[in-house]
Amino acid sequence: MSEPVRLLVHGASGRMGLALLRLAADLPQVQVVAAVQRKVGQRVVEGVPFFAAAELHGAPTFDAAIDFSLPEAFDAVLALCVERGSAFVSGTTGLSEGQRAGLQSASARIPLLWSANFSLGVAILDELVERAAVALPGWDCDIVEAHHSRKLDAPSGTALALGAAAARGGAQPRYASLRAGDIVGEHLVQFAGTGERIELVHRATSRDIFARGALHAAARLAGRDPGSYRLRDLL
Helix, strand or coil: CCEEEEEEEEECHHHHHHHHHHHHHCCCCCEEEEEEECCCCCEEEECCCEEEEEHHHHHHCCCCCECCHHHHHHHHHHHHHHHHCCCEEECCCCHHHHHHHHHHHHCCEEEEEEECCHHHHHHHHHHHHHHHHHHHCCEEEEEEECCCCCCCCCHHHHHHHHHHHHHHHCCEEEEEECCCCCCCCEEEEEEEEEEEEEEEEEEEEEHHHHHHHHHHHHHHHHHCCCCCCCHHHHH
């Protein structure tokens, strides 16, 4: 059996960070060697060493970092991955144009993946949408997304990513957004022609799927050639 991929979890006190730590504990293919958050109380929790953000450079050797933090903390962990030649997986949103340019520059030196959605099902949906758009020229394309009532951005980042997939296939997507209750996330991509239509749907019922997808990506990305990868490239 090969050695587990050594992970640094950046943004460990957030919702996604906590899910990553909980799920990684049961995966033999990964080992969390450092958890980084803004402030640290207990130094070691269930065998995982914790570091404050200001202590980031003191983290032990790691093969890949998973980052779900804030834009103001993003640059430091990306720079550390470039410095150490480690893979970088991030779902941090709200990045500036300069930070996106930084990702592009870093991809010449390390393997990295940034995604608005780490669901493996959505990665497959993205591919299906592009293929359908290519095969159905001239059909109407509409994307309807639904999320919980506290979500502020609309359309969602995932809807926009699916729209980009449709556009690559030649479609001109339109968007509609719903905000209600505690919906984790639903995305419908509809292609409609004369007398018929096709609906491609993904429904998320647990936020754990995003943490599982990020862990899957990190395990597959570590040790790869430098470049900017998509989640569907790692399936």
